[in-house]
Each structure stands twice: as C-alpha cells, then as structure tokens.
Amino acid sequence: MVHLAKGALALTAALLLSTAASAQQRVLKYNADYDPIPLAAMEALIADFEAANPDIDVQLNNFDHEGYKTAIRNFLTADAPDLANWYAGNRMAPFVAAGQFMDVSDVWESAGLGDDLASAKASMTIDGKQWGVPYTYYQWGIYFNKDAYAAAGAEVPTTWAEFVSNCEKFAAAGVDCLTTGSKALWPIAGIFDYLSLRTNGYEWHMDLTAGKVEWTDPKVKAVFAEWAKILPYTTANHAAIDWQDAAALLVQGKAANYVMGNFAVGTFKEGGMTNENLGFMIFPEITPGIPRAEEAPTDTIHIPAGAKNVEDAKAFLAFVASAEAQTKWNTAVGQLPTNKNSSVPADDPFLVAGFEALSGAYALAQFFDRDAPAEMAKVGMEGFQEFMVKPDNVDAILDRLEKARARIYK
Amino acid sequence: MSALWKANQRRIAPWLFLAPGLFMFMIYVIIPIFQSIWVSFYDWDGLGAARWIGTANYIELVDDDAFYTSLKNNVIWLVLYMLAVPAGLMIAIFLNQTISGMRLYKSLFFFPFVISQVVVGLMFSWFYAPNFGLFYNLLEWLTGKGTAVLADDRYVTYGIIAAGLWPQIAYVMILYLTGLNNVAPDQVEAARLDGAKGWRMLWYVILPQLRPATFIAVVVTVIGALRSFDLVSIMTNGGPYGSSRVLSFYMYEQALSEYGYRMGYGAAIAVVLFAIMMIFISGFIWKMWRDETER
Structure with missing residues (x-):
C-alpha cells in the first residue's frame, strides 16, 4: 500500500510538472x-x-x-x-x-x-x-509529351480544331491523343470543366454548377458534342486505371496529352520526364472570343x-x-x-507558365467537385464517365443528371 | 434480500451471467438498428439540423436507378457466392486423405482466407489490370483483344465476385474439413460392406452427416454475400459509373463517402438491406430453433 501511495504521488508530481511546462x-x-x-x-x-x-x-x-x-x-x-x-x-x-x-x-x-x-x-x-x-492553388491545363509530338509529326496546337486534327496523327502513330484515368472519377471532371468553360464561357459554367441551367439544355449538349470528337482518341481502359497509371502512359510516350493539375508534374518527373520533353499548354480555345477562364483549385x-x-x-x-x-x-x-x-x-x-495562365485569366473556376455541391458532383462525374465509355447514351445520361439537379438544388 | 436470492437463485443467475453480453448487444446492435430506422425518416447531412420528411427517402429509393443496380448486383452476389459451398466441399473431400505432408497442403488451401480482403482485392485488380494484368494478357493472347474486366459494366460484378469466391471457398473448405473429421467411420464401413461407393456414398452417407457443416457454410456465405463491401470499395469504388455497386456500398456512398452527405437516404438503404438480411436470418433462426426443440 505504501509503495502504491508513493507511486501515485510520483505520478501526480510528474503530471503537475508536465502541465507546468506547457502552461x-x-x-x-x-x-x-x-x-x-x-x-x-x-x-x-x-x-x-x-x-x-x-x-x-x-x-x-x-x-x-x-x-x-x-x-x-x-x-x-x-x-x-x-x-x-x-x-x-x-x-x-x-x-x-x-x-x-x-x-x-x-x-x-x-x-x-x-x-x-x-x-x-x-x-x-x-x-x-x-x-x-x-x-x-495550382493551375490545370494540358501536359504533353514533346517526344510523342515529334514522333507523330504534330505541331503544338493553338486552337481546338488543331488539337482534334492532331489526334488523327497520333492515332496513325499508335499513340493515345489524350489519356486519363477515371477510376477515381475526378480527373475527367477537369476535362468537362475545360470543355464547358471554352464552349460556353465562365458565367454559364458557374450557372451550370450552381444548378441554374438545365442539364438537358442544348448548350450542355454542345459541350458533350465537343467531347465526343476526342473520345475515339482517348485511352481505352481509362475507367480501370488511376490518374498515376495514366501519367505513366504519358511518360512512356504511349499517350501525347493529359488534362491535369500542376501537382502531376512531380509524378511525370519521377517517371523520368524533364523540362526538355514535358510541355504545358493552356487548354485551347473552342468558341472564338470567349474570355479565357482557368481552373485553379x-x-x-x-x-x-x-x-x-x-x-x-x-x-x-x-x-x-x-x-x-x-x-x-x-x-x-x-x-x-x-x-x-x-x-x-x-x-x-x-x-x-501557370502563374501567367492564371494571372491573365478572365476568371478562375475551382473544380467541378468544388463548384458543384457534393451530391451533384458525384452524380455528374459518374455521368461523364458513362458518357466516355458509351457516348451514345448521352441523352439518357443528361436526363438522369437533370433529374438529380431538380432534387439537389431545391 | 438473501432469502429472495436463495428462493430465485436458479432463475436469476442465468440473467446475471447474460447481463454483460446483453448490455453490449443492446448498445452496439439493437439500439443502432432502431436509430437507423429513425434516421431514415429524416433529411440530414450528418452535421446540421435534421428535418423530418417522413417516407420521402423511401419514395425516392423506389424511383432510383442506382438502387436497382445495387439490388440486382446483390442478387448476383447471393447466387454466385453459393458456388463457394460445393467448391469448398469438393476441395475438402479431396484434401481429406492421409498422405504425409497433408497438413501443409491443407494450410496452403486455407491461405486465401487468412489474407485480408483488401489484399485479395488489390491482387485481383492487378490481375485484371489493362496492359500488364495476367488475366488481361491471357485474354489478349487467346482472343486477340484484351478486356479490362473492372472497366466494363457487363463483367465488373462477376470479376469482383470471382475475387470474393477465392477466400470464401477456403473458408467453406475448412468448415467441411472439420465436419469430415466427425463423420462416423463405422457408418462408412457399413456402407462399404453394402456396396456403396462414389456419388452414392457421398450423397447418402457422407452429406447427411455433414448437415451441420453445410448449414453453417450456407449461413456464412449468405451473410458474406450480403455484406460484400470491402472488395467493391477496393477494386472499383462502385464504378465504372456505379455499375458494380451493392447495397452496402451504396449506403456508404450516400451517407459517409467523400461526396455523401445524406445520412437519411443512406439509412433508408440500410433499412432495406436489413430487411433482406432479416428474411435469411429469421429462416436460419427458425431452422436452428426447430432442430433444438426436436432433439
């Protein structure tokens, strides 16, 4: 009992000391x-x-x-x-x-x-x-493999039409024009955001993510129509891979372009790319004259x-x-x-390049899953993924998103 | 006091022994069940104030395509997972021999059950992975065109079930191996003398004696199929576009995942899953109770 009391005393003393130190x-x-x-x-x-x-x-x-x-x-x-x-x-x-x-x-x-x-x-x-x-924050944009461009004989595009026509050159060279990994869904939201920002502009995109625009609107269909142009040239099994796996495809030269955030540069460089063969470009203009908005989470x-x-x-x-x-x-x-x-x-x-892209931008969007409410983001990104795999289902997908919009933003 | 104790000792004592267990069971199982049912009538994001909406969550569920996808996948899981029972039985009979080193072989067959489900999921997702996966390359070699199983809404659920069957078969096997130890040798001898062998021996002599093992194997397999969550979460996260979701995963996704803030809706899914499980569980309990009273 005496030993116990002594122990307790010592413990109390130690506790007192430590509180005294942090006080x-x-x-x-x-x-x-x-x-x-x-x-x-x-x-x-x-x-x-x-x-x-x-x-x-x-x-x-x-x-x-x-x-x-x-x-x-x-x-x-x-x-x-x-x-x-x-x-x-x-x-x-x-x-x-x-x-x-x-x-x-x-x-x-x-x-x-x-x-x-x-x-x-x-x-x-x-x-x-x-x-x-x-x-x-960090910029999003298109990261590309300069060696893949050289091998396919493609020029770095300045407009969307050039980007799309480049894809045929890459296809002839056996390279994926655009790569992505949609297993975690969010990487493809970056593609959608840029297509939407470039096709219909910042204000419209913000209205869409704020639930003010119907998903069955013809302007939404216009965004998906642009997307459909590059789908045949996008990495086929994107739904099974993570963004890092797609980064490996870019590093190995099996893919030419990747819509990504700047945090991916570290991964590209770990894979062996350098400032010499890794390129960055701002997502090209689609509808002429629309003020250039950028994505900057x-x-x-x-x-x-x-x-x-x-x-x-x-x-x-x-x-x-x-x-x-x-x-x-x-x-x-x-x-x-x-x-x-x-x-x-x-x-x-x-x-x-990112600093220039953002400081010269007309406006900054956060990202689809930060601009839209959580539920809409989830349903939306699943819809994008389904569209990428089954582009013919676009009407059914948009009907579903519209149904979700009506429920989520009330 | 002590007179009361003396008089009722035999009646009170069992309850005293049961009390700690009952207490835990109430707190961790029974009360949460009723809480979940209660939450399912609310619109609640898990953070702010909850709003009573009556049966609106259930009405929405009836009109939710994703819910039906999950339900359909649960049925597929339930049916295909049952394959673990005959497969486990076959392996158990195959391994039930007296050869030197048999214990080693048995433990090797049991190995997949020891591995965590997460690891099983990872291994199978590499197995199916496009470009470098073993299965993908095998398909490419056989058919000339590889299929990324986990990216295709037609095959993804079957791909995950195959991963789940691997440890489940091992589990069922071990249940049958212990059961086979208890098969009465004199009955087998007697059957031999009467000329039974092969399938007839299995069907009429061995299997009836394995009934308790079969019962447990079916129970754990049904429950395993209904609560399949970890493999879906690890291998596909419900994708591609939600086609591999099961009810337990959908519930988690709606209520607790990165984009899920709908506790009420998640709870409603949980209640439906609970109701489905209740059908099986009451069946099992009824059978056990019948067996006990018959004895």
Missing part, C-alpha cells in the same frame, strides 16, 4: 491532410511561426489524404481542433451552413487580405463573409466553430496568408501562392 505555451491544434512533400513544407512554416511566437505550441496532427475527407466530419463535431485544412468554394458550404466553420472576416479585415488575396476572395466568401484563408485553412484557442488560430491564419509564408511553402511544394505579393521561382517553367 507557459499555449497549444494550437491543427488537423491537416498533407502528403510528404507538403507536410515537410508546412512543418518548416510552423517552425517559423513558433520561432516568431515562442509562447505558442502548434501541434500538427496529419491525416491520410483520402481518410481526412470523412474524418473531418467526425472531429469537427466531436473533438474540434483549432485549425483544419479544407477546400474553397462549394466544398466548404456544408460546414459553413452547419455552423462548423468560424467566420474569419475579421482576419481578412485586419491583415488586409482582401487586397492581397483578391484572386481567391470570391471562392472563400459565402453570405458576404470569409470562412477561411487560402494558402495555395484552392486549398484552405479554417477555424472550426469548436476551436478552443481562437485567438492564436487567427494569428496563424494571418501568418499563413502572408506573402513570405506563401512564397516559402509554395516554392517548396511547387504550387502557386494565392497572395499576389508572393514570388514564384523563375527556374520552374511549369510554375511560371
């Missing part, structure tokens, strides 16, 4: 979903923040990227951290509507972010308030409504929004900063 530091819990490279970059950023604020201890709790998407719903209600990663646009709407994210308009106000982050402000705003801070950090250390969380948001922090993080990861005063490394041709 000097305020804890800031941060739940995130980084892959290894972004994780290292964020850890470096956190070290900077802690050096500037020695009284704050940021505890980064990193989740698996896919698992995070479902885990966030549990931890927001059950055990809210002080900061959480998520995405801009309609993707954050369920959490905003349910009151799970905190209004951080005051951070935007006091740090002057409305000006610095102007390009991303609209996608962070719901009901006139800002609900988080963007720290990075934005990643964001939010403060959950149940956060305990709101004060320091806001300080961290202001820090992540700053030009220096965004330059550092995005240089390390190879993405674009959302702060207009940040700089982009000049020796990375893809980042430079």
Whole structure:
C-alpha cells in the first residue's frame, strides 16, 4: 500500500510538472491532410511561426489524404481542433451552413487580405463573409509529351480544331491523343470543366454548377458534342486505371496529352520526364472570343466553430496568408501562392507558365467537385464517365443528371 | 434480500451471467438498428439540423436507378457466392486423405482466407489490370483483344465476385474439413460392406452427416454475400459509373463517402438491406430453433 501511495504521488508530481511546462505555451491544434512533400513544407512554416511566437505550441496532427475527407466530419463535431485544412468554394458550404466553420472576416479585415488575396476572395466568401484563408492553388491545363509530338509529326496546337486534327496523327502513330484515368472519377471532371468553360464561357459554367441551367439544355449538349470528337482518341481502359497509371502512359510516350493539375508534374518527373520533353499548354480555345477562364483549385485553412484557442488560430491564419509564408511553402511544394505579393521561382517553367495562365485569366473556376455541391458532383462525374465509355447514351445520361439537379438544388 | 436470492437463485443467475453480453448487444446492435430506422425518416447531412420528411427517402429509393443496380448486383452476389459451398466441399473431400505432408497442403488451401480482403482485392485488380494484368494478357493472347474486366459494366460484378469466391471457398473448405473429421467411420464401413461407393456414398452417407457443416457454410456465405463491401470499395469504388455497386456500398456512398452527405437516404438503404438480411436470418433462426426443440 505504501509503495502504491508513493507511486501515485510520483505520478501526480510528474503530471503537475508536465502541465507546468506547457502552461507557459499555449497549444494550437491543427488537423491537416498533407502528403510528404507538403507536410515537410508546412512543418518548416510552423517552425517559423513558433520561432516568431515562442509562447505558442502548434501541434500538427496529419491525416491520410483520402481518410481526412470523412474524418473531418467526425472531429469537427466531436473533438474540434483549432485549425483544419479544407477546400474553397462549394466544398466548404456544408460546414459553413452547419455552423462548423468560424467566420474569419475579421482576419481578412485586419491583415488586409482582401487586397492581397483578391484572386481567391470570391471562392472563400459565402453570405458576404470569409470562412477561411487560402494558402495555395495550382493551375490545370494540358501536359504533353514533346517526344510523342515529334514522333507523330504534330505541331503544338493553338486552337481546338488543331488539337482534334492532331489526334488523327497520333492515332496513325499508335499513340493515345489524350489519356486519363477515371477510376477515381475526378480527373475527367477537369476535362468537362475545360470543355464547358471554352464552349460556353465562365458565367454559364458557374450557372451550370450552381444548378441554374438545365442539364438537358442544348448548350450542355454542345459541350458533350465537343467531347465526343476526342473520345475515339482517348485511352481505352481509362475507367480501370488511376490518374498515376495514366501519367505513366504519358511518360512512356504511349499517350501525347493529359488534362491535369500542376501537382502531376512531380509524378511525370519521377517517371523520368524533364523540362526538355514535358510541355504545358493552356487548354485551347473552342468558341472564338470567349474570355479565357482557368481552373485553379484552392486549398484552405479554417477555424472550426469548436476551436478552443481562437485567438492564436487567427494569428496563424494571418501568418499563413502572408506573402513570405506563401512564397516559402509554395516554392517548396511547387504550387502557386494565392497572395499576389508572393514570388514564384523563375527556374520552374511549369510554375511560371501557370502563374501567367492564371494571372491573365478572365476568371478562375475551382473544380467541378468544388463548384458543384457534393451530391451533384458525384452524380455528374459518374455521368461523364458513362458518357466516355458509351457516348451514345448521352441523352439518357443528361436526363438522369437533370433529374438529380431538380432534387439537389431545391 | 438473501432469502429472495436463495428462493430465485436458479432463475436469476442465468440473467446475471447474460447481463454483460446483453448490455453490449443492446448498445452496439439493437439500439443502432432502431436509430437507423429513425434516421431514415429524416433529411440530414450528418452535421446540421435534421428535418423530418417522413417516407420521402423511401419514395425516392423506389424511383432510383442506382438502387436497382445495387439490388440486382446483390442478387448476383447471393447466387454466385453459393458456388463457394460445393467448391469448398469438393476441395475438402479431396484434401481429406492421409498422405504425409497433408497438413501443409491443407494450410496452403486455407491461405486465401487468412489474407485480408483488401489484399485479395488489390491482387485481383492487378490481375485484371489493362496492359500488364495476367488475366488481361491471357485474354489478349487467346482472343486477340484484351478486356479490362473492372472497366466494363457487363463483367465488373462477376470479376469482383470471382475475387470474393477465392477466400470464401477456403473458408467453406475448412468448415467441411472439420465436419469430415466427425463423420462416423463405422457408418462408412457399413456402407462399404453394402456396396456403396462414389456419388452414392457421398450423397447418402457422407452429406447427411455433414448437415451441420453445410448449414453453417450456407449461413456464412449468405451473410458474406450480403455484406460484400470491402472488395467493391477496393477494386472499383462502385464504378465504372456505379455499375458494380451493392447495397452496402451504396449506403456508404450516400451517407459517409467523400461526396455523401445524406445520412437519411443512406439509412433508408440500410433499412432495406436489413430487411433482406432479416428474411435469411429469421429462416436460419427458425431452422436452428426447430432442430433444438426436436432433439
């Protein structure tokens, strides 16, 4: 009994000591979903923040990227951290509507972010308030294998008509004109978005994803008609492969073009491509004269409504929004900063091209699954996949999407 | 107090022993069943306020093509999964010999059941993978044209079931192997003396003695087919365009997956799946109860 009492005493003392140690530091819990490279970059950023604020201890709790998407719903209600990663646009709407994210308009106000982050402000705003801070985005476009172009004797196209006619050259050379992997669905949403943006323009596309346009509209059919032109030249078994498998086809020269986000450059280069034979082009114009809009999904950090250390969380948001922090993080990861005063490394041709593409764009779309509500995104992307496999079913597919639209946006 | 205990000891004691189990069963099984039924009458995204919509979820379900696809796939699963029972029996009889090293062969046949379903799913998806998959290349060699099984809505469900049968056959086999250990040797001897052999021996002498094993094998196979989820999730994620979904996967997709925020609708699918399972489960329970009381 005596031994037990002694042990208990020692334990209590140890507990007291450890609380005493951390009492000097305020804890800031941060739940995130980084892959290894972004994780290292964020850890470096956190070290900077802690050096500037020695009284704050940021505890980064990193989740698996896919698992995070479902885990966030549990931890927001059950055990809210002080900061959480998520995405801009309609993707954050369920959490905003349910009151799970905190209004951080005051951070935007006091740090002057409305000006610095102007390009991303609209996608962070719901009901006139800002609900988080963007720290990075990246361009989408067409990545192509220059060797495959040379082998097939094709010129890099500047218009959609040229792109389509190139496809015949690639087909003659036994190369897939366009590759993609639709097993996870989202890669083909990028193709649809660009076809839609280029055929009918940004405003119309936004109306479509906002549920204001019927899916049976002739303008929707026009988008699918453009898509049908390249389907015979698209990798045949795309529904069975992931985007990385399709990236391998591009690297091996079995495919010439790939509609993808800039994060794929790392994968292409791991496969052995270099700045010499990997090319990037802006998705070519389809309907002449339509202002060029681009796809630029934005990643964001939010403060959950149940956060305990709101004060320091806001300080961290202001820090992540700053030009220096965004330059550092995005240089390390190879993405674009959302702060207009940040700089982009000049020796990375893809980042430079992306920066030009986005800064010269008329408007930025997020991505189909971020602009449209979750349910519509899922039904829509399944419809796109079915269309790619069975283009003749287009009317039945559009009827189904229209039925879903009528139900989802009421 | 102690007088009451003394008087009713025999009646109270079993309940006391059952109490911990019953308590857990209530909390983790019975109450959630009723909660799910309750949630299925709401429109709820799992985050905000729930809105009572009565039977609207069920009405929508009746008019939902994806629901019928899932239901149809569940039926295909149920029918084809039953192949595991005769196949397992065949292998068990084949392995029920006394040769040196038989234990090794038995454990090798049992191996697929030990592997996680996730690993089985991954192996089979590589097996079917276009361009480098073994099965794909075999088809290409035989017919001149490869078929990506998991990308074709006509074959995808069968491809996944084939993957599921592999461990399920091993499971059924082990059930029959233990059953075969209990086959009375004197009855087999007697049947031999009467001139029974081959199929007649199997059908009239061995199989009747394996009835308990067959019963368990059918039960686990039916339940395994109805709750098939992991293979669908790993191999196709329900695709291509939702053609390999089963009810359990559709429920998960609607309620909990990346794009699913419809707890009520998911719960309604769960209730339908529960009702289907109840048909089988009550059948099994009724049979067990009948066997017990007959004895």
